[in-house]
Amino acid sequence: MVAACAILIALLLAACTGEGARVVPPPSPDFSVREATFVYVSDTEVIDDWDPATAYGNEIIALQNIYETLTVYNPVTRKAGPRLAISWRSSADRRTWTFRLRPDVRFHTGRPLDAQAVQRSIERTRSLGGPAAYIWDPVSTITVEDPTTIVFHLRYAAPLDLIASSGYGAYIYDTAAAGSGDLKRWFATGRDAGSGPYTIAEWNKGKVAELTLRAFDGYWGGWDGPRYRNVVFRVETDQETAWRRLLQGEANFLARLDPAYHRRAENTPGVRSVKTASFQNLLLLFNTASGPLRDRRVRRAVQYAIDYHGLIRALDGAGEPATGLVPDGLVGHVRDRQPRQNLTQAARLLTLAGYGPGRRPLRLTLTYAADDADQRMLVTRLAAALRGLNVRLDARALSWEAQLARARDKRPGRRQDVFVMYWRPDYADAYSWYRNLFHGDDPSSLNFAYLKDRKTDDRIDALPTLFATDRTAAQRAYADLQTRLVDELAVVAVPWVVNHLRAFLGGVRGYTDNPAYPNVVFVHSLTPRG
Structure with missing residues (x-):
């Protein structure tokens, strides 16, 4: 009788939504919320570094369920x-x-x-x-x-x-876990020393079902009531495959959707969709140390060549206009400074630099992330705009590792002129944009503008104290620094802020998107419902 009712409800939902609408099937009769498994689908590999002290990538989606920090951002x-x-x-x-x-x-x-x-x-x-x-x-x-x-x-x-709430570098772990052995090697085998609700059950590097976590029965937060006691992280690079797994009930959560699939999720009974603003933006870092972009006029011309409004339209909901380096929701965000394309001004600046229409041609090199459709769209549009200004853009899609290797080449002439990358803060403050990307004497930075400017460094160094003691003064300092970096020095362009487009099964209750922990689902806080 229960099964028959479930089938009838599914048929009625299909009739209400029109021909061809897909309905997520009801759970099987042996569904048990006490032993429920949460299946998270990622479009990239989950684990590159197991060491909680040094991990700095997609690992966050797993590590935030295994390890804990002293505080958490609300x-x-x-x-x-x-x-x-x-x-x-x-x-x-x-x-x-x-x-x-x-x-x-x-x-x-x-x-x-x-x-x-x-x-x-x-x-x-x-x-x-x-x-x-x-x-x-x-x-x-x-x-x-x-x-x-x-x-x-x-x-x-x-x-x-x-x-202490940072998504990276703030995890608390047992430093004695390896005994007298090497702790980093101990971690590298797929073992953990955390205190979080889940512990590693199985790790299959390079496989679709890459990682399985199981409940840690001694977790201080307890396991009363219905909870997901198992978490599986799957890697599905094909979005249609991921979507079908969700429809078939083989996945609970799709971390990233393109706009077309997000619209399908919005119109599919049994599926919930979310669109949330993030703390992540796209950056074009200009090489100020070698090549033609040493000339500020050329850097400014490239800024003007970007079709900011056209890019937002093309992103179709996956991005919001940027108004500087700092996204909304963080101290330092400045409204009403949205950049605009100005090809006339770009041509004028190029002419002053000895390039531009009717003058000698200019060639610029650019690298961007392979398999990132949004970055590819940006590069295609920018190349077309620059072509009309007698500028050839030699763009190459590379892996992150290959981009880093080129940017860090000891031979300056081999570095790219433009480095395209996403950035998000390590904790919910804009400081990491400035410290990691533009501070001139930090050997571990990602300063691929190669900026060496003592005045800028001094202002960056003052930010933590201002943020801790005087938020009003910190807001002014962040705003002034953005003006200096974007307008005065012209070392960066910021086309958009990323919107997260996700989908999950309607039976998943309690999910919220926390921008300080990108793509993380805190699974212990969820309630599975049949």
């Missing part, structure tokens, strides 16, 4: 909230921060997660100097007052409560 309050730390306080000058930890938390290894373990974890992360280790730069010393109290003494004022 997108509603726009503040840090409790996670492993239940409370914290700072001195008036924001240079001493005291965190109170949850009692009786244990790592997956069985060892206690106490203040000493937190100290050792952060100190190891700092010593390895991974891509996100810079977030702890303000810290001078860390002291343990008692098993649940840890104190950070800073060299300068900084928002340590927010820093």
